Amino acid sequence: xxxxxxxxxxxxxxxxxxxxxxxxxxxxxxxxxxxxxxxxxxxxxxxxxxxxxxxxxxxxxxxxxxxxxxxxxxxxxxxxxxxxxxxxxxxxxxxxxxxxxxxxxxxxxxxxxxxxxxxxxxxxxxxxxxxxxxxxxxxxxxxxxxxxxxxxxxxxxxxxxxxxxxxxxxxxxxxxxxxxxxxxxxxxxxxxxxxxxxxxxxxxxxxxxxxxxxxxxxxxxxxxxxxxxxxxxxxxxxxxxxxxxxxxxxxxxxxxxxxxxxxxxxxxxxxxxxxxxxxxxxxxxxxxxxxxxxxxxxxxxxxxxxxxxxxxxxxxxxxxxxxxxxxxxxxxxxxxxxxxxxxxxxxxxxxxxxxxxxxxxx
Ligand SMILES: Cc1ncc(COP(=O)(O)O)c(C=O)c1O
Numbered sequence: 075x076x077x078x079x080x081x082x083x084x085x086x087x088x089x090x091x092x093x094x095x096x097x098x099x100x101x102x103x104x105x106x107x108x109x110x111x112x113x114x115x116x117x118x119x120x121x122x123x124x125x126x127x128x129x130x131x132x133x134x135x136x137x138x139x140x141x142x143x144x145x146x147x148x149x150x151x152x153x154x155x156x157x158x159x160x161x162x163x164x165x166x167x168x169x170x171x172x173x174x175x176x177x178x179x180x181x182x183x184x185x186x187x188x189x190x191x192x193x194x195x196x197x198x199x200x201x202x203x204x205x206x207x208x209x210x211x212x213x214x215x216x217x218x219x220x221x222x223x224x225x226x227x228x229x230x231x232x233x234x235x236x237x238x239x240x241x242x243x244x245x246x247x248x249x250x251x252x253x254x255x256x257x258x259x260x261x262x263x264x265x266x267x268x269x270x271x272x273x274x275x276x277x278x279x280x281x282x283x284x285x286x287x288x289x290x291x292x293x294x295x296x297x298x299x300x301x302x303x304x305x306x307x308x309x310x311x312x313x314x315x316x317x318x319x320x321x322x323x324x325x326x327x328x329x330x331x332x333x334x335x336x337x338x339x340x341x342x343x344x345x346x347x348x349x350x351x352x353x354x355x356x357x358x359x360x361x362x363x364x365x366x367x368x369x370x371x372x373x374x375x376x377x378x379x380x381x382x383x384x385x386x387x388x389x390x391x392x393x394x395x396x397x398x399x400x401x402x403x404x405x406x407x408x409x410x411x412x413x414x415x416x417x418x419x420x421x422x423x424x425x426x427x428x429x430x431x432x433x434x435x436x
Pocket of ligand 1: 134135136216248
């Protein structure tokens with residue numbers, strides 16, 4: 075096991091703070107599977123209200139709550155529409171097909187975001203020959219798309235359009251609070267035309283686990299059934315709800331610090347020969363940058379950085395991602411950028427390429 079001095083591979087690497095652990099220890103508990111955990115019930119009601127929706131259901135992970143959303147809106151043989159780099163489509167192990175029996179239609183968008191011109195003409199009718207298009211999934215902020223946000227106007231435009239076409243809309247909001255901070259929108263207003271929203275408490279907000287799905291009573295009831303089928307209905311889960319509530323109360327506003335750190339890191343590495351990054355494109359806590367091809371592959375730079383104690387993952391042949399989160403300080407940002415510069419002094423092409431090939435992601 076490698077202990078990274080500074081681990082920027084993912085914002086899931088954050089550890090719960092002492093105060094969060096304290097809140098977990100003191101949580102009032104009951105059996106959540108039968109709706110008797112008061113801390114879970116309070117969290118679900120609080121988040122539903124914050125998003126202007128009727129109900130919410132706690133889930134174990136972002137993957138689980140996304141898949142509960144897919145299940146709630148579809149039937150076997152339906153099709154869901156996704157941006158081609160989306161987490162639901164590419165990083166959830168084929169779950170839409172396995173769990174809900176739906177096909178996935180990948181659509182090339184713009185940096186992970188979809189708009190009406192990308193979608194128009196992509197819908198399939200309810201015809202016996204076809205897989206009817208039922209659900210549009212959008213991701214906000216985008217992950218592999220580059221860490222960007224939908225503006226309020228863009229979000230409303232595309233979601234309203236989808237509804238007019240008879241589609242349901244699910245948002246993978248694993249990092250939606252990052253978008254709230256970056257765009258300064260109200261969660262309920264932003265999600266006005268969205269049927270279900272999946273939020274993560276373990277990405278950037280510092281919780282050890284936990285996600286939540288928000289939507290109408292009817293959709294959340296279906297999602298609860300899915301959660302049971304997917305093995306995710308827990309008992310005294312109030313401990314995790316307490317961590318989530320603590321994060322909502324104390325760790326949302328501070329996300330702007332992670333956004334500043336991300337921008338600072340991008341600015342510092344932008345001057346390193348062989349590194350290509352546009353700091354202006356860094357909107358939230360994720361920094362995607364490229365290694366020029368003649369300097370080696372991303373996995374080789376990632377391997378050299380690992381030797382130097384810095385965790386930055388390869389996300390493609392030339393692409394890398396650095397994530398900023400609670401616990402990463404400004405000093406860490408400067409140190410990580412200095413060590414990227416040091417790694418770039420070396421001949422990276424002599425290092426081993428990732429075992430699963432230079433084009434492997436993650
Ligand atoms: C955009 C997005 N959606 C969903 C997930 C899945 O979350 P989890 O790892 O909790 O299953 C991730 C994980 O990184 C993500 O980046």
